Amino acid sequence: MQIQNMTALEVGAAIRNGSLTVTEAVTQALDAAESSNARTNAYITICREKALAQAEQVGQQIANGSLTSPLAGVPIAIKDNICTKGVRTTCASRILENFEPVYDATVMQKLQAAGMIAIGKVNMDEFAMGSTSETSYFGATRNPWDLEKVPGGSSGGAAAAVADRSAVIALGSDTGGSIRQPASYCGVTGFKPTYGTVSRSGLVAYASSLDQIGPIGKDAADCAAIMDIIAGSDPMDATSLAETPTEFLAGLTGDVKGLRIGIPSECYANAGLDAEVAAKTKAAADTLAEAGAIVEEISLPFLDYVIPAYYIIATAEASSNLSRFDGVKYGFRSNSYTGLTDLYRATRSEGFGKEVKKRILLGTFVLSSGYYDAYYRKALKVKALIKQKFDEVFSQYDLILCPTAPTTAPAIGQSLANPMAMYLSDIFTVSVNIAGLPGISIPCGFDAAGMPIGVQLIGKPLGDKTVLQAAYAYQQRTDYHKQEAK
Amino acid sequence: MEIKKELVSYVADLSRIRLDETEVAEMQAQMSEIVGYMDILNQLDTDGIEPMSHIFSIANVLRDDVVQPSYPRADILRNAPEHTDEAFVVPKTVE
Amino acid sequence: MEWELVMGLEVHIELATKTKIFCGCSTEFGGAPNTHCCPVCTGMPGTLPVLNRQVVEYAVRAGLALNCDINRYHKFDRKNYFYPDLTKAYQISQLYLPFAQNGHVDLKLKNGDTSTIRIHEIHMEEDAGKLIHSSYGDETYPDYNRCGVPLIEIVSEPDFRTTEEVIAYLTKLKSICEYLDISDCKMEEGSMRADVNLSIRPKGSDTLGTRTEMKNINSFKAIERAIAYETKRQIALVEDGGRVVQETRRWDESKAQTFAMRSKENAQDYRYFPEPDLPPVRISEEEIAYYRSICPEFAEQKAERYVSELGLSAEDAAILADSKYLAELFEGTVAICKDAAEVRYWMMTQVLYFLNERNLQPADITLAAEDFAAFVQIVKAGRINRQTGKTVFEAMFFAEAPFDLEGYIREHDLEQVDDDALITETIRALIAANPKAVEQYRSGQTKIVGFFVGQTMKQLKGKANPATVNAVLERELNQG
The missing domain is CATH 1.10.10.410 (Arc Repressor Mutant, subunit A)
Known part of the structure; x- marks a missing residue:
C-alpha cells in the first residue's frame, strides 16, 4: 500500500486494520524524504535509524492494544526549531549546527506517547525569521509546485515536505504567519492554534509572546486529529492556558449553517493584493455561504499598523531570546578571539546569518535607552488597540475570512533583494499572532501559473474548533487540497 | 526617523555583533527604511491606552516548591564548545 | 569644610526556598560545580521559566515586615546584558511593577535616637551563577548552581547619614528575615549582599552630590571599612578641586580600597522589557491578611517583653532579641528552668563569648534549650559551682545535642564538694x-x-x- 496520497488519518486507519505495518509506512516516508530532499531541500536531518527502531516498538504497542490514537504509527516531520532529545536541532543556523538537545519538547513527548514517529527535522528560515525559507544556513528550500519558487516561510520545509508527499503531516511554528503562509504557497493546510493552546516548552523561541506550534497537513481533519494529541495545558509553560479545547476531531461535522463570517474590506483594498488571490479567496467565501454560513463585509481599520507593531514586538523579543547564543553553553564558538567580549562578538557575527543579525539589531534598537517609549511601548499600546478591535468584531462574528498572503509564492531570490516587500507580505497573518487568535490556511485554487492560493480563516480566542470546522466544511465541498504538486 | 551610523554601531555593540564598514552601511540603509515604516504608528492616538504585554489575562501560574532531580552534569556540559569535567570554559573575566 | 555623608543601600537577599525561582533544581549551597542544574536554569534553547509559589510568599511577607505597600498586581521584566554568569544573557527581574514599594525601617541608635530609613521598592529576581577563576591559566569556569536562586532586592532611599545607621539597618534586615524564616542572610556565603551608593555634600546642603556605587562588600566589617575609605576618597578628591564621577566601584578587601570598574561596565543599557514568558502575579486581600496573621514577633517587641516581663536590661534584651537563634535559645531555656536572670547570665557571658571568639553566627549554635535548662538547674542546686560550670558549659556548647550532662560531670568528677x-x-x-x-x-x-x-x-x-x-x-x- 502506497501512503503517498493518503492523509494521516487514513494511514493511521490502515495501520490499525492491518493493511499496512508501521515499519512499511515509516520506510516509505523515509525513502520519500530522501528522494524529495534532492529536489526541495526540505529536510535538514533525516533520522532513519531512530525512526525505524521506534516503528518496530510502536508496531508492537499497537498490536498489543497499548496505543490507540488514530495517528499511532503515522510518520511526521518536525520543524527544526522544536527540540528533539538526541537529534540535532539547528534552527537552520550555523550557531546551532551541532546542537543536540538533552530534553524533548513537550509536543515531542506527546507525539511519542501517541505513537507518532518523527522521520526528520525540516528546513526553515534561520531562527524562523523570514517568509521564504531562504535564510537557512543549510540552503533554501524549494517549492514542490515550482522548484524555482520559494515554499514560503518560515515553516517552508514542513509545507514543502507535506506538499511533496514525503511527510504525511508535519509540525511547524507560527510567529507572524510562519505556518499559514507556507501552507498557502505550497497548497496544503496549516493551522495556528490560539496562543497558549500548545505548549511552547522546547520550541526555540523567536518571539515568545507570538510563537505557537501547530500542524501542517493535507487537510483540516488531519490538523484536528493532531491537535487532539498536542493541545493542552503544560506545567513547563506558564503561558499555556489552563483550559484548552478538546475533541477537535470529534467536533468536525461539516455543518456551518448560521456561522457568521466577516470579510474585512481593508484586506481587499490593499494595493499589494494580487487580483487572482482576491478572486479565489472571495470565491471560497461564496462556497461557505452556499453551505449555510452568513458572510458579510466588515472593517478591520488597523491593517496599516499591524506590520510595524509586529516587527517591533517580534524583533525586541528576538533580540533578547537570541542573546543566549554566545558560544559558552552550547553551539558554535568562533575559532579566533581575544578575551570574553571578543568571543561573544566573533561567535555571534560568524554564527548568525544576515537577516537574524538585522532583526537582533532592530530589536535592540527599539528597546534601547531613549527609544523604548517611542517604539516598543507604543507597539504594546497598538497591540491593545488591535485586540480591542478584534474583540468588537468577534462580538458579532464567529470567523474572519481573508487571503493568507497577498500573492502566490515568489521566485527564489526575489524577496531577499527587497526585504521591505517581504515584510509587507505578512500583512494578513501577523495580526492573528499579535492578538493570539487561531487561524488556518486552506487551499482555495490556483493562479494562472498553476501556483496554489490559500484562504485564511481566523477565529476568536479558543475558537479553534470553529476554525477547523469551517475549514473542514469547505474541504468537503472542494478538492483543491487534494491536488498534487507535479 | 533616520538611523545614523553611530546608532547602528551602538546597537551592534550592545548586541555583541561585529559589523564591518560595508555591513554598517547596509544595516543603516535597511534599518532606516524599516524604522521609517515603524514611525507610522505615531499617526495613531494611543493616549490613555495601557501597554499590553500579555494578550490573555491569566495570572498566578505558579509551581510548588518541590525539588526535582537536576540533570547529570555531563548532559549540562555536553553541548558546550569548550568544557572541563566540571564546568564551562570562558576567557578569564578578571585581570 | 564640614562634609555630610549621604548613602542609599541596595540589599540582595537570597530566599531560603527549597528550589530555584524558575525551575525545580535544589538551592542547596556548596554542591559540586554545575550539579544543581537543568535545561531551564542553564538557559538551554526552548526552555521556559515557571515561578515558584514559595518565592512570592516569602517576598510578600518580607515586604509587609518592612512596612511596604504590596502591589496587588505585579510583573516580571527582563534585564539584558552579556556576562558568563548569566545563562540566558538576561536576568528576570522586576522594573516596571515591583511587588512592594514605599516601605520604611525604624532604627534605634546607640545614643538613644531613632532614625527612619525609607524603602523605595523591593523586587524579586534570579541570582546569577558563580565564576571560578583559574589561579594560573587565563580561563574562567562558570558554575551555574547558584543561577536561578531566588533573590529579593531591597532598594532604600538615600536616607543614611552614618555608618552606624547602615550597620543597624543591615542588622535589622537580617533579624527580620531570620524571624520570618525566609533567609539565613549570611554575608559570608553571599546569601545577603549589599551595594552602597555613597555621595558627600557640604553639611547643611539639601542637594545630592554625585554618587558612586560600591559592590562586592561581603561582611559588616568590610562595609564599615569601605564606607570610611570611599568617604575619604571623595572628600580628598573634591577638596583637591576634583569632581566625583558617577561610577561603579569594586571594594577590594585585601587592598582595603575601592577601584573603578571598567567604563564599559558602567555604561549599561539594560533594555528592560516585560518578560513575555511569565504571566503577572496577583495577590489577594485574603493572602495579605493571612500573611499578616502569621507575622512573627520581631526583635523590638521581643526586647520590650524581655525588659518588662523578664527583667532584663534594655541593652541585654536588645542583643538577645536581635537574633532569632539567640532569642529562641534564651526563651526556650527560660521556659523550662524559669530563671531568666540565670539564663541571661550564661547567654551574655558564655554564649556571646564563644560566638565572638570562634567567629560563629548565632545560627550555628547547636546547644539545645533542654540541655541548657538542665545545666542551669544543676548550677542552682549547687551540684557544681560557677567556676566548674564554665568548663562544663563550654563542653556542652561545643558538643552535639543532646548533651549527657550527668555523664560528663560524673566522668570528670566535677560534683561540688560541700562536705x-x-x-x-x-x-x-x-x-x-x-x-x-x-x-x-x-x-x-x-x-x-x-x-x-x-x-x-x-x-x-x-x-x-x-x-x-x-x-x-x-x-x-x-x-x-
Whole structure:
C-alpha cells in the first residue's frame, strides 16, 4: 500500500486494520524524504535509524492494544526549531549546527506517547525569521509546485515536505504567519492554534509572546486529529492556558449553517493584493455561504499598523531570546578571539546569518535607552488597540475570512533583494499572532501559473474548533487540497 | 526617523555583533527604511491606552516548591564548545 | 569644610526556598560545580521559566515586615546584558511593577535616637551563577548552581547619614528575615549582599552630590571599612578641586580600597522589557491578611517583653532579641528552668563569648534549650559551682545535642564538694602549714583570706562550694 496520497488519518486507519505495518509506512516516508530532499531541500536531518527502531516498538504497542490514537504509527516531520532529545536541532543556523538537545519538547513527548514517529527535522528560515525559507544556513528550500519558487516561510520545509508527499503531516511554528503562509504557497493546510493552546516548552523561541506550534497537513481533519494529541495545558509553560479545547476531531461535522463570517474590506483594498488571490479567496467565501454560513463585509481599520507593531514586538523579543547564543553553553564558538567580549562578538557575527543579525539589531534598537517609549511601548499600546478591535468584531462574528498572503509564492531570490516587500507580505497573518487568535490556511485554487492560493480563516480566542470546522466544511465541498504538486 | 551610523554601531555593540564598514552601511540603509515604516504608528492616538504585554489575562501560574532531580552534569556540559569535567570554559573575566 | 555623608543601600537577599525561582533544581549551597542544574536554569534553547509559589510568599511577607505597600498586581521584566554568569544573557527581574514599594525601617541608635530609613521598592529576581577563576591559566569556569536562586532586592532611599545607621539597618534586615524564616542572610556565603551608593555634600546642603556605587562588600566589617575609605576618597578628591564621577566601584578587601570598574561596565543599557514568558502575579486581600496573621514577633517587641516581663536590661534584651537563634535559645531555656536572670547570665557571658571568639553566627549554635535548662538547674542546686560550670558549659556548647550532662560531670568528677568535715580538715591543714599568713590575718590584713580560698580550692580541685569554704575559713581563722 502506497501512503503517498493518503492523509494521516487514513494511514493511521490502515495501520490499525492491518493493511499496512508501521515499519512499511515509516520506510516509505523515509525513502520519500530522501528522494524529495534532492529536489526541495526540505529536510535538514533525516533520522532513519531512530525512526525505524521506534516503528518496530510502536508496531508492537499497537498490536498489543497499548496505543490507540488514530495517528499511532503515522510518520511526521518536525520543524527544526522544536527540540528533539538526541537529534540535532539547528534552527537552520550555523550557531546551532551541532546542537543536540538533552530534553524533548513537550509536543515531542506527546507525539511519542501517541505513537507518532518523527522521520526528520525540516528546513526553515534561520531562527524562523523570514517568509521564504531562504535564510537557512543549510540552503533554501524549494517549492514542490515550482522548484524555482520559494515554499514560503518560515515553516517552508514542513509545507514543502507535506506538499511533496514525503511527510504525511508535519509540525511547524507560527510567529507572524510562519505556518499559514507556507501552507498557502505550497497548497496544503496549516493551522495556528490560539496562543497558549500548545505548549511552547522546547520550541526555540523567536518571539515568545507570538510563537505557537501547530500542524501542517493535507487537510483540516488531519490538523484536528493532531491537535487532539498536542493541545493542552503544560506545567513547563506558564503561558499555556489552563483550559484548552478538546475533541477537535470529534467536533468536525461539516455543518456551518448560521456561522457568521466577516470579510474585512481593508484586506481587499490593499494595493499589494494580487487580483487572482482576491478572486479565489472571495470565491471560497461564496462556497461557505452556499453551505449555510452568513458572510458579510466588515472593517478591520488597523491593517496599516499591524506590520510595524509586529516587527517591533517580534524583533525586541528576538533580540533578547537570541542573546543566549554566545558560544559558552552550547553551539558554535568562533575559532579566533581575544578575551570574553571578543568571543561573544566573533561567535555571534560568524554564527548568525544576515537577516537574524538585522532583526537582533532592530530589536535592540527599539528597546534601547531613549527609544523604548517611542517604539516598543507604543507597539504594546497598538497591540491593545488591535485586540480591542478584534474583540468588537468577534462580538458579532464567529470567523474572519481573508487571503493568507497577498500573492502566490515568489521566485527564489526575489524577496531577499527587497526585504521591505517581504515584510509587507505578512500583512494578513501577523495580526492573528499579535492578538493570539487561531487561524488556518486552506487551499482555495490556483493562479494562472498553476501556483496554489490559500484562504485564511481566523477565529476568536479558543475558537479553534470553529476554525477547523469551517475549514473542514469547505474541504468537503472542494478538492483543491487534494491536488498534487507535479 | 533616520538611523545614523553611530546608532547602528551602538546597537551592534550592545548586541555583541561585529559589523564591518560595508555591513554598517547596509544595516543603516535597511534599518532606516524599516524604522521609517515603524514611525507610522505615531499617526495613531494611543493616549490613555495601557501597554499590553500579555494578550490573555491569566495570572498566578505558579509551581510548588518541590525539588526535582537536576540533570547529570555531563548532559549540562555536553553541548558546550569548550568544557572541563566540571564546568564551562570562558576567557578569564578578571585581570 | 564640614562634609555630610549621604548613602542609599541596595540589599540582595537570597530566599531560603527549597528550589530555584524558575525551575525545580535544589538551592542547596556548596554542591559540586554545575550539579544543581537543568535545561531551564542553564538557559538551554526552548526552555521556559515557571515561578515558584514559595518565592512570592516569602517576598510578600518580607515586604509587609518592612512596612511596604504590596502591589496587588505585579510583573516580571527582563534585564539584558552579556556576562558568563548569566545563562540566558538576561536576568528576570522586576522594573516596571515591583511587588512592594514605599516601605520604611525604624532604627534605634546607640545614643538613644531613632532614625527612619525609607524603602523605595523591593523586587524579586534570579541570582546569577558563580565564576571560578583559574589561579594560573587565563580561563574562567562558570558554575551555574547558584543561577536561578531566588533573590529579593531591597532598594532604600538615600536616607543614611552614618555608618552606624547602615550597620543597624543591615542588622535589622537580617533579624527580620531570620524571624520570618525566609533567609539565613549570611554575608559570608553571599546569601545577603549589599551595594552602597555613597555621595558627600557640604553639611547643611539639601542637594545630592554625585554618587558612586560600591559592590562586592561581603561582611559588616568590610562595609564599615569601605564606607570610611570611599568617604575619604571623595572628600580628598573634591577638596583637591576634583569632581566625583558617577561610577561603579569594586571594594577590594585585601587592598582595603575601592577601584573603578571598567567604563564599559558602567555604561549599561539594560533594555528592560516585560518578560513575555511569565504571566503577572496577583495577590489577594485574603493572602495579605493571612500573611499578616502569621507575622512573627520581631526583635523590638521581643526586647520590650524581655525588659518588662523578664527583667532584663534594655541593652541585654536588645542583643538577645536581635537574633532569632539567640532569642529562641534564651526563651526556650527560660521556659523550662524559669530563671531568666540565670539564663541571661550564661547567654551574655558564655554564649556571646564563644560566638565572638570562634567567629560563629548565632545560627550555628547547636546547644539545645533542654540541655541548657538542665545545666542551669544543676548550677542552682549547687551540684557544681560557677567556676566548674564554665568548663562544663563550654563542653556542652561545643558538643552535639543532646548533651549527657550527668555523664560528663560524673566522668570528670566535677560534683561540688560541700562536705563540711572535708573542707574543715583541708583548711586546718593549711592553717597549720602557713602560720605567717595566719598571723597577717589576725593582725587585721583580712585580705589574705583570698590566699586561703585559692589554696583550699586548689586542694579540692576547684570543686568546693565557695560559700562553704568562706564560712569555714572565717570560723577557723578567727578561732584561737
